[in-house]
Amino acid sequence: MPIEGSGGIAAGGVSRPSTKQKRKAHSLSIGRTNSGEPDRNAVHRDMLEGQDSRLPPAIRQTLLELFGQIEKEFEVLYVENVELRKEIDSLNERLASEGAVTDGSELSKGVFKTKTGHSTSQLSQKLKTTYKASTSKIVSSFKATTTRAVCQLQKEYAGHRDGLWDVAATRIAPVVLGTASADHTAMLWSIETGKCILKYVGHAGSVNSIKFHPTDQLALTASGDHSAHVWRYLVQLPLTQTSIDSNPSGEDEVDASDKDEAEALDAAEAASEAALTVRAPVTALKGHQGVIIAADWLVGGKQLITASWDRTANVYDAETSELLHSLTGHDQELTHCSTHPAQRLVVTSSRDTTFRLWDFRDPSIHSVNVFQGHTDTVTSAVFASSENVVSGSDDRTVKVWDLKNMRSPIATIRTDSAVNRLSVSPTHKIIALPHDNRHVRLFDMSGVRLARLPRSNRQGHRRMVCSAVWSEENSTCNLFTCGFDRQALGWNINTTALIQEKKAP
Incomplete structure (x- = not known):
C-alpha cells in the first residue's frame, strides 16, 4: 500500500506516493484522451449534437457515459473472441492430427466427438465458461442505470x-x-x-x-x-x-x-x-x-x-x-x-x-x-x-x-x-x-x-x-x-x- 518514494522514507515512514505514482494518479484523473486514444464521449457527443435533441443535459450526459462504457466492453470482448477463435482453430488442427472428427455445429456446442464416440467434456466446459463470462460482461454494461439507484x-x-x-x-x-x-x-x-x-x-x-x-x-x-x-x-x-x-x-x-x-x-x-x-x-x-x-x-x-x-x-x-x-x-x-x-x-x-x-x-x-x-x-x-x-x-x-x-x-x-x-x-x-x-x-x-x-x-x-x-x-x-x-x-x-x-x- 504505502509506497517508498525515490527519495526514501520521510519522517520515519512514507507520507507521499512516489513521483511515478503521482503521475499515474494524475493521468487517471484527466481521462483517456491523454493516453492517445480518442475521447469516446466526445465522439458520441458530436454525433448527438449533429441532430436535434430534446433530452435534458443530465440525461444526455448519462447516455454518453453509458455509450462509452458499452463501446469499451465490446472492444474487450472483440479481442477476447479473436483470441478464442485462434485457440479453437488450433484445437481443431490438433484434434484432426490425432484422428478426431469435428464439424462447425459440434464446435459451436462445445462438444468434440472422436472416432470412438466419446466427448471431450473438459474442453466443452471450458468453452461454455468462456462464453458465459463474455455474456455476463455485456449484460453488466447495461446495469449502470439501476446501479445508481442501489449504490448512493x-x-x-x-x-x-x-x-x-x-x-x-x-x-x-x-x-x-x-x-x-x-x-x-x-x-x-x-x-x-x-x-x-x-x-x-x-x-x-x-x-x-x-x-x-x-x-x-x-x-x-x-x-x-x-x-x-x-x-x-x-x-x-x-x-x-x-x-x-x-x-x-x-x-x-x-x-x-x-x-x-x-x-x-x-x-x-x-x-x-x-x-x-x-x-x-x-x-x-x-x-x-x-x-x-x-x-x-x-x-x-x-x-x-x-x-x-x-x-x-x-x-x-x-x-x-x-x-x-x-x-x-x-x-x-x-x-x-x-x-x-x-x-x-x-x-x-x-x-x-x-x-x-x-x-x-x-x-x-x-x-x-x-x-x-x-x-x-x-x-x-x-x-x-x-x-x-x-x-x-x-x-x-x-x-x-x-x-x-x-x-x-x-x-x-x-x-x-x-x-x-x-x-x-x-x-x-x-x-x-x-x-x-x-x-x-x-x-x-x-x-x-x-x-x-x-x-x-x-x-x-x-x-x-x-x-x-x-x-x-x-x-x-x-x-x-x-x-x-x-x-x-x-x-x-x-x-x-x-x-x-x-x-x-
Missing part, C-alpha cells in the same frame, strides 16, 4: 492534509468512522453528520492502518515510524456536542474544478484543526525494525497483531505490551494482516505473492498454511466466513479460497486494475474492491459482478482508492471507502436490491 453516495469526510491509506468503523455504539492518513494523523468522524470529532497526532510517520477494539473505546494504529499505538478515545452521544463541521460552507465539494476542490479541502482541513486532539498513546509497540504497514485485534481484544516491512508479524499482549510470538516465513515485505472475528486465526499477506494462515486456537501449536495463486503483491487477505478467505492482488485478480483446500481458489475475479484493501460484507457476503483506477466494484462470492459504485465529476473518488470497509451497524451508510484524494466517502448500498438483480433472469 451519502457523506463525504474531508479534513486530512494528505492521502488516506485506511478506513475503519467501530463495532460498538456510538458507531464512528476512523481514517488513517499519510499526513501522520488518524481522525474519528461522526457518520451521520460527516463532522470530525477527534484527531490523533501521536505518530511521527505515515499512519498506515486503523482498527477499533471489539468491545472498548480503543483504537489501534500502525505507522511508518516503526511503531503501533493503542490510544483511547471518549465519544458520547450526541456526537454533535464535541464535533467540528468538516464542511462549514455546506456547499457540494464534489461539483467543483481542481482549484475549487483544493480550496474546499483546505477549508475542511482548517475546520478539523479545532477538533479534540489526542497526543499520546496508552501503549506504544516498538518491536519491529521497519515500517508497520497494518495491525489488527485478535478476537476478544486481549491480544493484537502487527505486520511490518521487516518481513515479520508480531503478536502482543494488549495490556502488558509483551511480545508473545514473532511470525516469520514471508520472503518479502508484509502488506496487510487480518484476524478472524470469532476464532484465533490470522492471515498475513506479502509482496512475495503469497498470504499465510496462522492458527492460534491451540496454544501449543501455531500451524501455518501458505496460499499461492497470485503472480504479484498480495495487497490484502480477509476472512469472509469460517471457511473462506478472499485475497486481492496487484496482479488485478481477486481469489476466493476454501480453508480446507488451499491448493487452488474456488473462484477468481479478474479486473482491469490493481486491487487494494478489500472488504467482505459479514451479512450478505458481498466483496467491495477498491482499485488504483479510482473505481470501487462489488462482487459476490462466486465471482459475479453486482455493481460499480458511481464515479463521475459530481461524485466518487478522484484518485486511487486505497481501502474499503463494510459497516452494517448504522442506517446512514453501510460501506465506506477512502483514497488518495484526501477524503473518505460513505455509501448506502441496497444489498437486497443487488441480490435480487443477481437472481433475476
Whole structure:
C-alpha cells in the first residue's frame, strides 16, 4: 500500500506516493484522451449534437457515459473472441492430427466427438465458461442505470492534509468512522453528520492502518515510524456536542474544478484543526525494525497483531505490551494482516505473492498454511466466513479460497486494475474492491459482478482508492471507502436490491 518514494522514507515512514505514482494518479484523473486514444464521449457527443435533441443535459450526459462504457466492453470482448477463435482453430488442427472428427455445429456446442464416440467434456466446459463470462460482461454494461439507484453516495469526510491509506468503523455504539492518513494523523468522524470529532497526532510517520477494539473505546494504529499505538478515545452521544463541521460552507465539494476542490479541502482541513486532539498513546509497540504497514485485534481484544516491512508479524499482549510470538516465513515485505472475528486465526499477506494462515486456537501449536495463486503483491487477505478467505492482488485478480483446500481458489475475479484493501460484507457476503483506477466494484462470492459504485465529476473518488470497509451497524451508510484524494466517502448500498438483480433472469 504505502509506497517508498525515490527519495526514501520521510519522517520515519512514507507520507507521499512516489513521483511515478503521482503521475499515474494524475493521468487517471484527466481521462483517456491523454493516453492517445480518442475521447469516446466526445465522439458520441458530436454525433448527438449533429441532430436535434430534446433530452435534458443530465440525461444526455448519462447516455454518453453509458455509450462509452458499452463501446469499451465490446472492444474487450472483440479481442477476447479473436483470441478464442485462434485457440479453437488450433484445437481443431490438433484434434484432426490425432484422428478426431469435428464439424462447425459440434464446435459451436462445445462438444468434440472422436472416432470412438466419446466427448471431450473438459474442453466443452471450458468453452461454455468462456462464453458465459463474455455474456455476463455485456449484460453488466447495461446495469449502470439501476446501479445508481442501489449504490448512493451519502457523506463525504474531508479534513486530512494528505492521502488516506485506511478506513475503519467501530463495532460498538456510538458507531464512528476512523481514517488513517499519510499526513501522520488518524481522525474519528461522526457518520451521520460527516463532522470530525477527534484527531490523533501521536505518530511521527505515515499512519498506515486503523482498527477499533471489539468491545472498548480503543483504537489501534500502525505507522511508518516503526511503531503501533493503542490510544483511547471518549465519544458520547450526541456526537454533535464535541464535533467540528468538516464542511462549514455546506456547499457540494464534489461539483467543483481542481482549484475549487483544493480550496474546499483546505477549508475542511482548517475546520478539523479545532477538533479534540489526542497526543499520546496508552501503549506504544516498538518491536519491529521497519515500517508497520497494518495491525489488527485478535478476537476478544486481549491480544493484537502487527505486520511490518521487516518481513515479520508480531503478536502482543494488549495490556502488558509483551511480545508473545514473532511470525516469520514471508520472503518479502508484509502488506496487510487480518484476524478472524470469532476464532484465533490470522492471515498475513506479502509482496512475495503469497498470504499465510496462522492458527492460534491451540496454544501449543501455531500451524501455518501458505496460499499461492497470485503472480504479484498480495495487497490484502480477509476472512469472509469460517471457511473462506478472499485475497486481492496487484496482479488485478481477486481469489476466493476454501480453508480446507488451499491448493487452488474456488473462484477468481479478474479486473482491469490493481486491487487494494478489500472488504467482505459479514451479512450478505458481498466483496467491495477498491482499485488504483479510482473505481470501487462489488462482487459476490462466486465471482459475479453486482455493481460499480458511481464515479463521475459530481461524485466518487478522484484518485486511487486505497481501502474499503463494510459497516452494517448504522442506517446512514453501510460501506465506506477512502483514497488518495484526501477524503473518505460513505455509501448506502441496497444489498437486497443487488441480490435480487443477481437472481433475476
